[in-house]
Amino acid sequence: MIKKILSFEEILKGCIKNDNSCKEMMYKSFYGYLMGIILRYTKNISDSEELVNDSFIKIFKNVNNFKAPKRPEELQKTFKGWIAQIASRTAIDKLRSNKVQFYVDDLGEDEHPVTQVSIASDLHVNDILNLLNHLPDTQRLVFNLYEIEGFAHDEISKLLTIPENSSRVYLTRAKNKLRTLYQNTLVNSYKKKWIKS
Known part of the structure; x- marks a missing residue:
């Protein structure tokens, strides 16, 4: 049939x-x-x-x-x-x-200022998606919601019941950590190439 x-x-x-x-x-x-x-x-x-x-x-x-x-x-x-x-x-x-804790290490925003971190020019989408697994759960969640799903910080704040400033801090931390992870990945790949040659 x-x-x-x-x-x-x-x-x-x-x-x-x-x-x-x-x-x-x-x-x-x-x-x-x-x-x-x-x-x-x-x-x-x-x-x-x-x-x-x-x-x-x-x-x-x-x-x-x-x-x-x-x-x-x-x-x-x-x-x-x-x-x-x-x-x-x-x-x-x-x-x-699963009771993932949504808090910002008891730091106020003035103690951990939010900075503009642009990783888009340095990272490819697949690299970011692979590196996301190395982020702490809450940072990964906020990064996904903001950068990939397109939610605004006020929407993330309501969705996760966290202050809007906390969402901004988590996003900044996630981007900083992704940049560090990416740079480490590049350094390791260059070392492997150098050792082989």
Whole structure:
């Protein structure tokens, strides 16, 4: 029996109608995408798999609430943004339930001033994503929310129930640590090349 190839729009409509074959197609199509998002928040693979599945449960439960864009050609892009938000919030809820402590080492902002740190010119996206696993949980979380997901500090403050200034300090610390990690990675790779030659 030959299966009919469905468009994304048809798959989405099938999910809204609770069609299991469409849900399976949706799951297979976006599993890797959501895993990539979840892995930015957690280092543990089995936790990540569980969080991706939890995200799909929420997606299928709330797919009726998805607001399709007016332009049909933007449907899949808009849907990806919607499910990415569900996945990132699912990961944040998990971190909260694990009682990740959100505090800034008892330092006031005047004791640890926020500085502008631009790492974009020095780092490639893949390098940043690989180095994110070396950040403390809270710094990684704030970096993801601000730099990758596009949340503002006031939104992060409400989401994590931390002061807005703390969000800024965490972001600065994350960027500083990423820069140091990246420089160490470069130095080590040059040393390896030098030893080989």
